[in-house]
Amino acid sequence: xxxxxxxxxxxxxxxxxxxxxxxxxxxxxxxxxxxxxxxxxxxxxxxxxxxxxxxxxxxxxxxxxxxxxxxxxxxxxxxxxxxxxxxxxxxxxxxxxxxxxxxxxxxxxxxxxxxxxxxxxxxxxxxxxxxxxxxxxxxxxxxxxxxxxxxxxxxxxxxxxxxxxxxxxxxxxxxxxxxxxxxxxxxxxxxxxxxxxxxxxxxxxxxxxxxxxxxxxxxxxxxxxxxxxxxxxxxxxxxxxxxxxxxxxxxxxxxxxxxxxxxxxxxxxxxxxxxxxxxxxxxxxxxxxxxxxxxxxxxxxxxxxxxxxxxxxxxxxxxxxxxxxxxxxxxxxxxxxxxxxxxxxxxxxxxxxxxxxxxx
Amino acid sequence: xxxxxxxxxxxxxxxxxxxxxxxxxxxxxxxxxxxxxxxxxxxxxxxxxxxxxxxxxxxxxxxxxxxxxxxxxxxxxxxxxxxxxxxxxxxxxxxxxxxxxxxxxxxxxxxxxxxxxxxxxxxxxxxxxxxxxxxxxxxxxxxxxxxxxxxxxxxxxxxxxxxxxxxxxxxxxxxxxxxxxxxxxxxxxxxxxxxxxxxxxxxxxxxxxxxxxxxxxxxxxxxxxxxxxxxxxxxxxxxxxxxxxxxxxxxxxxxxxxxxxxxxxxxxxxxxxxxxxxxxxxxxxxxxxxxxxxxxxxxxxxxxxxxxxxxxxxxxxxxxxxxxxxxxxxxxxxxxxxxxxxxxxxxxxxxxxxxxxxxx
Numbered sequence: 001x002x003x004x005x006x007x008x009x010x011x012x013x014x015x016x017x018x019x020x021x022x023x024x025x026x027x028x029x030x031x032x033x034x035x036x037x038x039x040x041x042x043x044x045x046x047x048x049x050x051x052x053x054x055x056x057x058x059x060x061x062x063x064x065x066x067x068x069x070x071x072x073x074x075x076x077x078x079x080x081x082x083x084x085x086x087x088x089x090x091x092x093x094x095x096x097x098x099x100x101x102x103x104x105x106x107x108x109x110x111x112x113x114x115x116x117x118x119x120x121x122x123x124x125x126x127x128x129x130x131x132x133x134x135x136x137x138x139x140x141x142x143x144x145x146x147x148x149x150x151x152x153x154x155x156x157x158x159x160x161x162x163x164x165x166x167x168x169x170x171x172x173x174x175x176x177x178x179x180x181x182x183x184x185x186x187x188x189x190x191x192x193x194x195x196x197x198x199x200x201x202x203x204x205x206x207x208x209x210x211x212x213x214x215x216x217x218x219x220x221x222x223x224x225x226x227x228x229x230x231x232x233x234x235x236x237x238x239x240x241x242x243x244x245x246x247x248x249x250x251x252x253x254x255x256x257x258x259x260x261x262x263x264x265x266x267x268x269x270x271x272x273x274x275x276x277x278x279x280x281x282x283x284x285x286x287x288x289x290x291x292x293x294x295x296x297x298x299x300x301x302x303x304x305x306x307x308x309x310x311x312x313x314x315x316x317x318x319x320x321x322x323x324x325x326x327x328x329x330x331x332x333x334x335x336x337x338x339x340x341x342x343x344x345x346x347x348x349x350x351x352x353x354x355x356x357x358x359x360x
Numbered sequence: 361x362x363x364x365x366x367x368x369x370x371x372x373x374x375x376x377x378x379x380x381x382x383x384x385x386x387x388x389x390x391x392x393x394x395x396x397x398x399x400x401x402x403x404x405x406x407x408x409x410x411x412x413x414x415x416x417x418x419x420x421x422x423x424x425x426x427x428x429x430x431x432x433x434x435x436x437x438x439x440x441x442x443x444x445x446x447x448x449x450x451x452x453x454x455x456x457x458x459x460x461x462x463x464x465x466x467x468x469x470x471x472x473x474x475x476x477x478x479x480x481x482x483x484x485x486x487x488x489x490x491x492x493x494x495x496x497x498x499x500x501x502x503x504x505x506x507x508x509x510x511x512x513x514x515x516x517x518x519x520x521x522x523x524x525x526x527x528x529x530x531x532x533x534x535x536x537x538x539x540x541x542x543x544x545x546x547x548x549x550x551x552x553x554x555x556x557x558x559x560x561x562x563x564x565x566x567x568x569x570x571x572x573x574x575x576x577x578x579x580x581x582x583x584x585x586x587x588x589x590x591x592x593x594x595x596x597x598x599x600x601x602x603x604x605x606x607x608x609x610x611x612x613x614x615x616x617x618x619x620x621x622x623x624x625x626x627x628x629x630x631x632x633x634x635x636x637x638x639x640x641x642x643x644x645x646x647x648x649x650x651x652x653x654x655x656x657x658x659x660x661x662x663x664x665x666x667x668x669x670x671x672x673x674x675x676x677x678x679x680x681x682x683x684x685x686x687x688x689x690x691x692x693x694x695x696x697x698x699x700x701x702x703x704x705x706x707x708x709x710x711x712x713x714x715x716x717x718x719x720x
Contacts, residue, residue, distance in 0.1 A: 291661025300652025
């Protein structure tokens with residue numbers, strides 16, 4: 001028997017969902033649960049469009065459950081809190097990021113590393129506490145356990161701050177964990193999209209020299225003039241790549257297409273670190289000699305824990321860092337996703353949910 | 361270009377065994393060494409370990425051999441002469457030399473005791489020395505080496521068992537320290553049970569770690585556990601065993617130099633786990649981003665170790681009575697030994713009894 005999403009929960013909600021791997025979104029009335037004692041109900045103001053949303057919509061990872069409402073870069077206003085909630089009250093501005101639940105008792109959860117818990121509940125495309133589908137932020141409201149709701153600093157704009165909830169933490173967390181924050185050191189940011197442009201800003205705020213590494217020479221002006229990068233390395237220019245070899249301390253690799261690791265590794269100094277945060281859907285070739293001969297490493301990192309996400313938001317608020325966004329209305333989403341597939345956005349679409357998502 | 365007159369290249373006659381071509385066949389070879397300079401230490405070689413790198417080199421597998429090639433970079437012996445400026449050693453001291461005999465002594469790597477990562481590092485064999493001649497290694501009767509690159513061998517370490525520490529020992533000791541896999545109670549996997557692997561087991565046990573050996577050969581289990589003291593043994597082709605061990609290790613030291621899959625090794629380590637490669641497969645390995653990202657795991661490399669750390673490793677071995685497991689051979693057995701080494705038919709290092717079997 002098909003699920004009746006409108007009656008599944010007591011509170012009416014409205015969003016846009018895809019029903020198959022075409023990924024095309026259309027209006028979708030559904031419902032949200034009533035607040036439990038630990039829950040926070042949020043009226044959604046803005047939701048960022050992450051490239052992961054697109055991967056999920058088109059079932060590129062083979063794990064999508066339809067109907068799918070994506071969106072995990074949510075900023076909104078608290079409308080109601082459960083009896084046990086002390087951290088938030090109605091009217092507060094909050095964020096919801098990549099996860100809405102975890103087991104809360106494993107080693108990872110106990111270390112504030114909920115993002116590495118084996119039993120994660122993702123904001124969308126997961127099974128929620130009560131066994132129902134988790135529906136994401138391309139919708140007018142969401143109800144989330146208080147532990148996974150983030151304080152959103154007053155001086156961060158809601159529209160430009162929304163993408164920090166995934167893109168921001170995804171680059172901030174590995175920069176801290178892998179020790180890539182020593183002022184004066186040289187950071188390379190590979191790929192200049194949603195993740196990459198935030199990495200440039202955060203890198204500059206840490207006092208690093210930043211070089212953008214890109215296969216698109218046309219991005220140079222933006223990288224240097226608008227984003228504040230110190231240098232730009234076009235990977236299609238062998239002479240420039242050669243000149244830059246062994247000059248970079250750390251690389252944040254945001255590229256999600258299949259690409260050349262040997263080229264990036266060669267740019268690293270002794271003890272250099274490359275962190276992969278983009279998710280190519282095929283394995284890359286890893287040559288071992290460049291790792292062994294210069295004690296370099298390649299690591300991964302997966303968004304961040306809740307505490308660290310709040311720390312990142314405070315850091316961005318303090319340094320005036322927000323994403324560069326193109327605000328769209330909900331009914332423009334399918335066109336926006338087509339453009340996203342061609343990287344035709346500087347650098348995140350953000351849906352103005354409050355003003356464009358409602359049953360007509 | 362005139363062929364090199366090896367016997368008269370330098371003032372002091374020497375003799376050893378050399379390969380003349382990429383067949384790798386070794387035979388008696390008369391050559392010469394420089395006179396003992398003011399910072400040099402000259403020593404009569406008593407033993408020299410056979411490292412698998414010797415075999416790669418004499419067969420020109422890395423394309424960098426120069427013939428005649430005298431290999432050997434695990435040499436030990438007794439000092440016969442010291443230069444006028446030598447302060448650390450005197451005649452009669454027990455010493456050894458490992459993989460390097462010189463470096464630039466002025467770059468940041470050298471200043472940080474990381475001579476092994478100096479771009480101007482001169483290897484014990486097959487490298488162009490400062491005087492333009494090719495270095496000849498330890499399959500010979502004596503050695504002259506700059507004091508800085510000479511290692512003291514403590515009295516309680518038997519010469520023959522200590523020799524392999526100079527390459528195999530430091531190659532696994534250094535990454536255990538650098539990657540933080542040296543805390544008592546940690547669980548480390550060792551892939552490959554040969555010269556490097558068996559040393560990794562011994563050092564890791566001495567550091568108080570739990571050790572699991574991972575091997576393709578089930579018949580190495582008794583050895584690994586009963587003789588070497590490993591706590592567990594995993595047959596890497598046994599899917600059930602590998603699955604049961606998923607997410608149980610803090611790190612893995614991978615000593616295998618044949619092409620092999622890293623993905624199963626990534627699955628064995630916990631979140632934040634580290635897979636360190638010290639064997640250097642010639643062809644790139646496949647690296648999918650997902651396992652790195654989902655578990656914040658890393659793959660790193662490491663290459664021998666600096667001189668200070670090599671001495672530290674030797675002193676650690678002396679304190680814990682750690683030596684290599686060896687099969688002592690006479691020099692005229694060396695070609696048979698190489699054939700057996702190719703088939704991994706040795707427990708776990710051949711060591712040439714130079715003093716008693718290498719005759720002029």
